[in-house]
Amino acid sequence: MARTVWDSSVGKKTVMAVSGLIMLLYLVAHMIGNLKIFFGPGEFNHYAHWLRTVGEPFMHYEWTLWLIRVVLVVAVVAHAVSAYQLSRRGIKARPGKYVHKKARTSYATRTMRWGGIILGLFIVWHILDLTTGTVHSGGFQEGRPYQNVVDTFSTWYGNVIYIVAMLAVGLHVRHGFWSAAQTLGAGSRTRDRALKIVADVLALLLTAGFIAVPVGVMTKVVS
């Protein structure tokens, strides 16, 4: 069965849909978690520490966090590899361009591939910046995420990279969520409008929720 799925273009799309939905679920949780920054360093740092102790005493310190990380890495890799292979297939299937070109499909649909690449690069920077602290500006402090977030968004490039990436997330989710529903066979004529509205609302909430943090730092609401 796994062979059938991976060898088929429809199957690879299924892999993309499932891995995409896993990442989307994570994004919603991540965005809600981020908003705790507006309640001060105490609550935000406490929340960050709690992420490491979830599931105790059944789970050891940081086990749940690592479990989530492993699932996410698998999802990102599966999503990216399928996207790469399907893109290659699509480009090969349409080698010649039409002489008479037309602006086709929605902006969100057209930017799925480049948007995905931008998001991939963003994730690398984001982890090096706020998880490992490798490229962090102004001295990364382990266990003090509130201060680290304020540091990142006190630089102009930190804000630019983050806001651009969050707009890309919105566009990606807008087409991606609806597409995943079609790929998994959950769409229908009667449900189409509802699915599109859910996709738009998700995209808007995620983008607004995430961007609220750098805007908060810039306007000194968070400092």
Add this chain to the structure above:
Amino acid sequence: MKLTLRVWRQQNADADGAMSTYEVDGISSDMSFLEMLDTLNEELILKGEDPVAFDHDCREGICGACSLVINGDAHGPERTTTCQLHMRSFQDGDTIDVEPWRASAFPVIKDLVVDRTAFDRIIQAGGYITAPTGAAPEAHATAVPKPDADFAFEHAECIGCGACVAACPNGAAMLFTSAKVNHLNVLPQGAPERETRVLDMVAQMDEEGFGGCTLAGECATACPKGIPLVSITAMNKEWLRATRKVAKR
């Protein structure tokens, strides 16, 4: 009407093609697009030039033979086949670009004629039913619910012209394949091959070198028969169901 045509000319599958410019005069707005091309070809023949090769057959919009990308749209600006597109959709003095379907699974044979036998092989992979031959069975022997009959008929309308592939940014044949799969899979007559049909037809579609679906929706916009985009969703559902069922066997 006086028109400037820019037509894709390509000697054969291996030759490089290019757009050639022609002027045509005395075109009536009541002519079909193909009749306008006939006029051009008559002039070319009189001048001793090679006429433009293009596919056509019934000229009634039901056979699926005509296949032109006109000003970047498969079958032109109206939602119909090229043969049913009339010159009243254009203005006097217009410049019109005419190109063949472009997809690697549809190689150009000459000028505007492409090889669409890839579609035939997708049909051969499962687009049929194994009904016993002989006299037609009594019509009421097999009951088909009205919504299912309507669904099947909507998809049976596909004429296999390939406009969906031509319009798709990925050169995908998902709309065509889904129309054929859905048409038979919903009916009791198609039930014995319900799983193998969708699996084999999708596998053949991939084998032919068509691209994957990104749900851009261009196919359904171009389809002269109005096969809806949700047709692809329905096929995806059938494919997932079949994959699970076959794995259990």
